[in-house]
Amino acid sequence: PLFVTWKKVINGGEPRLRGCIGTLEARCLITGFRDYALT
Structure with missing residues (x-):
């Protein structure tokens, strides 16, 4: 399995x-x- 997560500071x-x-x-x-990257 491969999962990419991201967090944001508010x-x-x-x-x-x-x-x-x-x-x-x-x-x-x-x-x-590469498939899940934004750039």
Whole structure:
């Protein structure tokens, strides 16, 4: 499984989970990150 999560700081507070995307299928780490990266 491969999951990518991201957190966001709002008004200087603690980082909060803002999103998660991924798959339960087996993936190669390098190409998996490439598929789920924003850039």
